[in-house]
Amino acid sequence: MNKQSMWSWHFSTAALVLIPVAVGINYIGKLIAGMLKLPLWLDSIGTVLAAMLGGPIVGALAGAINNIIYGFTDPISFVYAITSVVIGLVVGILFYKGYISSWGKAVVAGLIIGLVATVISTPLNIGFWGGQTGNIWGDALFAVVLANTESTWLASLLDELVVDVPDKLLVVLISYGIFKGLPQNVVQLYNNNDKVETLD
Amino acid sequence: MHNIDPISKLYYILFAIIIPIILPSFIVSVICVALSVLLLLAAKVIRKTLPVYSFVFLVLITVIVIQGLFRPGNETILFHLGPFAMHKEGLLFALTIVLRVTNIVSAFMLLVLTTKPSDLVESLVRRGMSPRIGYVIVSVFQIIPEMMSTMSTIMDAQRSRGMETEGKLLVRMKAFIPLLAPVVLGSLINTKERAMALEVRGFNSRNPKTYLNEEKTYSYSKWIQVAMLLVTIFAVAWRVFL
Numbered sequence: 001m002n003k004q005s006m007w008s009w010h011f012s013t014a015a016l017v018l019i020p021v022a023v024g025i026n027y028i029g030k031l032i033a034g035m036l037k038l039p040l041w042l043d044s045i046g047t048v049l050a051a052m053l054g055g056p057i058v059g060a061l062a063g064a065i066n067n068i069i070y071g072f073t074d075p076i077s078f079v080y081a082i083t084s085v086v087i088g089l090v091v092g093i094l095f096y097k098g099y100i101s102s103w104g105k106a107v108v109a110g111l112i113i114g115l116v117a118t119v120i121s122t123p124l125n126i127g128f129w130g131g132q133t134g135n136i137w138g139d140a141l142f143a144v145v146l147a148n149t150e151s152t153w154l155a156s157l158l159d160e161l162v163v164d165v166p167d168k169l170l171v172v173l174i175s176y177g178i179f180k181g182l183p184q185n186v187v188q189l190y191n192n193n194d195k196v197e198t199l200d
Numbered sequence: 201m202h203n204i205d206p207i208s209k210l211y212y213i214l215f216a217i218i219i220p221i222i223l224p225s226f227i228v229s230v231i232c233v234a235l236s237v238l239l240l241l242a243a244k245v246i247r248k249t250l251p252v253y254s255f256v257f258l259v260l261i262t263v264i265v266i267q268g269l270f271r272p273g274n275e276t277i278l279f280h281l282g283p284f285a286m287h288k289e290g291l292l293f294a295l296t297i298v299l300r301v302t303n304i305v306s307a308f309m310l311l312v313l314t315t316k317p318s319d320l321v322e323s324l325v326r327r328g329m330s331p332r333i334g335y336v337i338v339s340v341f342q343i344i345p346e347m348m349s350t351m352s353t354i355m356d357a358q359r360s361r362g363m364e365t366e367g368k369l370l371v372r373m374k375a376f377i378p379l380l381a382p383v384v385l386g387s388l389i390n391t392k393e394r395a396m397a398l399e400v401r402g403f404n405s406r407n408p409k410t411y412l413n414e415e416k417t418y419s420y421s422k423w424i425q426v427a428m429l430l431v432t433i434f435a436v437a438w439r440v441f442l
Contacts, residue, residue: 011332012395013395013398013399013403013404014391014392014395016332016335016336016395017339017391017394017395017398018388018391019336019340020336020337020339020340020342020343021343021387021388021390021391023340023343023344024340024343024344024346024347024387025347025383025384025387027344027347028347028348028351028380028383028384029380031348031351032351032376032379032380033376035365036365036372036373036375036376036379037372038369038372038373038376039369042376045380045384046384049384049388053388061333061336065336065337065340068337069317069337069340069341071308071312072312072317073252073312074252074255075252075304075305075308075309075312076256076301076305078308079304128297128300128301129259129263129297129301130263130267130293130294130297132259132262132263132266134259139262139266142266143266143269143270146266146270146271146272147269147270150272151272152271152272174376174377174380177377177381178380178381178384178385181381181385182385182388182389183389185392186388186389186391186392189391189392189395
């Protein structure tokens, strides 16, 4: 299938409308996860779906706007806008290259995205919180590793890793499942191949 | 505070973050935090800051405890906490973090609590931000309540079919998909209609856009911005020459 370049800055109206919906989906995901008292955030399903449907630029924009708007209730999330942008970019690129096209591949992609998110978030955690993440399980591990190894970076990396990798893995799997369940006419809306078929 | 240009408040955030970087000392950070808190008091929004501060302080307390106990380079023992020892170096490091986080959070809250998001977006669009991106940001505030009400409908529907939302972790994990998927699918399908509705109304038209509201005039914008610039230059000079 010949698509327009995935780096196109020419958004269709549909792609732009996708962004607020993505932010809404992130919010709902986080809300349900909180309501069911799940130990993960699950707050980037919308960003991942936007990147799958609209490409890396739309995914990155959705991530940035998501964290800027969360920032209105919780200023800390501004700091993590960079992580969200990178998640959007990476998912968009992987999906466009066809690396998320079956459940097996989605697992690998989820692990990759979790690792990337960890690598981006760790310096932010160190700069802002001195290395912690604010998640109870991760921070307990942080304390143990810090007490035993004297390395803030290692402790912080592991702290983020144990929370982020399972979280992003689940997010990618859930998003892939939803993507597969979407009706064709919605997916088609975002396929920028501009090919008009006529019946005459 | 409510009558100050949102753009000036954006500059203030930048200002509050940059000054402690230029002049890294406890006193400067404390002055910055105090300034933000005073402005929050003057704006009469200090009550609304309490939930945010209490969340932030909860995390900061764990930072203080963990850094005080385990920070590499801890030498001077201050006092004992059960079987563990609190150290001076770790506590000082934790203090820098506490000041940094409180400073950034306070400066942001000054913007967030005294500005309507739509006003902020409008002033940014007047300064050259793409109106399309402006629409995207404003419409988030419309879509979230809409999705919330869909979600509560779906929650009731699923519960009446006997779905369990409490109990073991596995049970709760299983409930996630049937709650989320219908909202997500529904709202993605709706994007098609929304996109068509916008295009019919000339969303993609290349003509310059007009505004629904008249431009608000804000008092003292220029003075505030000039004052902050002067203080920043002064801080740089202080750092370089003294």
